[in-house]
Amino acid sequence: MRRIVWVVSFMLAMVGGLFAQAASGTVAGTVTDQAGAVVPGAAVTLVNEPTQFTRTVLTNDRGQYTAQFFPVGPIRITVERPGFQKLVRTGAALTAADILTVDVQLAVGNVQQSVEVNGAA
Numbered sequence: 386m387r388r389i390v391w392v393v394s395f396m397l398a399m400v401g402g403l404f405a406q407a408a409s410g411t412v413a414g415t416v417t418d419q420a421g422a423v424v425p426g427a428a429v430t431l432v433n434e435p436t437q438f439t440r441t442v443l444t445n446d447r448g449q450y451t452a453q454f455f456p457v458g459p460i461r462i463t464v465e466r467p468g469f470q471k472l473v474r475t476g477a478a479l480t481a482a483d484i485l486t487v488d489v490q491l492a493v494g495n496v497q498q499s500v501e502v503n504g505a506a
């Protein structure tokens with residue numbers, strides 16, 4: 386009897402993991418400046434627009450960022466770094482188990498300036 390309970394529990398745990406994977410994907414990319422140089426330490430904020438689920442990640446020393454297990458749907462991406470204009474990008478949609486690559490280019494400017502980009506990635 387104990388063995389049956391263990392097997393059923395294991396199967397339920399595996400099924401739950403499958404559903405969690407189907408409802409998420411990965412968003413990744415590289416942040417560069419206008420000259421093509423990478424921008425380390427930039428804050429990349431991802432927002433699932435229907436649910437308002439938000440996650441902020443920082444770019445590494447190669448200007449790359451990754452947000453795994455992000456909920457699927459249309460997303461808004463905001464990139465900020467002191468010394469650059471804030472960039473807001475909309476129109477990208479993440480699908481289940483997908484890896485969505487969104488590379489962005491920041492323009493030099495002050496913090497009060499921002500650039501908004503609409504369109505699919």
